Amino acid sequence: MKLYQRTIRDLHQMLVDREISSVELTDAVFNQIDAVGDKTKAYLLVTRDLALRQAKAADERLRAKRDVRPLTGIPIALKDVLCVKDVASTAGSKILRGFIPPYSATVVERLEREGAVFLGKTNCDEFAMGSSNENSGYRPVHNPWALDRVPGGSSGGSAASVASGEAIAALGSDTGGSIRQPAALTGIVGMKPTYGRVSRYGLIAFASSLDQIGPMTRDVADGALLLQAIAGHDPRDSTSSSRPVPDYLATLTDGVKGMRLGVPKEYFVAGMEPAVEHSIRDAIRLLEQQGASIEEVSLPHSDVALPAYYIIAPAEASSNLARYDGTRYGFQAGGGRNIIEEYMKTRQEGFGAEVKRRIMLGTYALSSGYYDAYYLQAQKVRTLIIEDFRAAFTKVDALLGATSPTAAFELGAKTQDPVAMYLNDIITIPANLGNVCGISVPCGIVDGLPIGLQVIAPGFAEEIALRVAYAFEAATEFHRARSPLMGAAA
């Protein structure tokens, strides 16, 4: 097996045993980036010099057996919404072209302390707004399983990098499905932790009451390791939780025997591809065979989650994105006769169409005369969604459903119809609004395209979601499948 095809745990063992060095491993991943990067366009920026410096430092640690941690020497990709000090960060937007962050995100600092190696900044939908990566201000990403198809979004570059062997693991961010959906569409594992579990300090904000950073990996145990490294309270993010972080690996292999797993009937949505539904039903049967008891449950307000999200997220975005005015950083159009004209020109030229759509939608929903009908009503619906989950979790330990109603679709298939694009996230959005956690794990490959099973667990019960996902993965081979671009695991 090639080095870039392996898991974090495999490589950690090889590094500890001095079978390989981090520099060799990092070189192997960069060679793969050189070989297939033009096809996937997974990266916006490759940080070769930084990575080699970090790899050498990791090798020093490994040689001296000094503070060796699970991620020491492991090459990791970072979504371009995460600030890395002195490394250009654009959030996939032209309005941030040339922006060099003066500080690093907390998750970045934590990975640095682990001794991880940063490969570069991955492509994404502009300001993480999108489900196909076609809203990138620079170029779309292509799915390593079928290059004419999207990788999902908005963390499409992170997903494609892991699925193509251009990274061993990656960080993404998830506001309405942006980790889980691309993970499903590229055959990898992606987890959205509970809001507050991972610090958002240094994450370029989209919707501040929904955004969470999370791991994107080859398998569930790698996801548990990466989450372990980034989770926990951060004094610099007052919304981060002070709850202790459990040892995710300690309960990972406990299995599902005796667990109660719920299947929300509303999650088999209209328009779901039959292949997806079959894979999910098979996955549910398999977990039953593993000893879980399965029962149908109802989340009655699922049908209004999507409209509530498309008020709340754009409203928060319209406020968050007000800072991009060409004054303190990023792109400035120039030529305006006064400050207002200058703002308007800068934002007209700097933002892409989807970002403008959401800024206008959010501004409208918050404007005088419409606030109660849209924003306040959406916030009340959010309460109903929270209560739906709360009621369901009195009966069951976790919920099962598809991550995405479809497998990866062709580039361009939905770009003319914003509403059709929004429907991609119909089964991932409720977890963000309901403040629970969710993970997508590979559960099928149909016509050469991966399908993801979503496991949703209560808020701050990431260990439950990981345990169910691991039990499924341990009984199946889907996570071992490698995209044609990564190559067969020999």
Place this chain on the structure above:
Amino acid sequence: MPEPESELSSRQVEHVARLARLGITPDEVLHYRDQLRNILHHIEALNRADTSKVPATAHPLEERNVMREDRREPCLPAETALANAPSRDDSYFKVKAIQE
């Protein structure tokens, strides 16, 4: 042709773009108006939910009134904070005239 009153109008789109400090061409006004109308039609589904007795959720936080010691801590040096500025004058961000 007059626009139906129940629908988002071109004037409203222009107004919202102005509020959001977004420059927009006349063609874009029509384009975004039609797209936003379609999105708003789907969002109308919100009214299906009975929320008459439901409080609003603005954020999901358990933490309340997060406080810290009131003490001086290091912050970004001015030169670092200004390093990304497209236009600057000495230690200031430079902007266009605010008043004519």
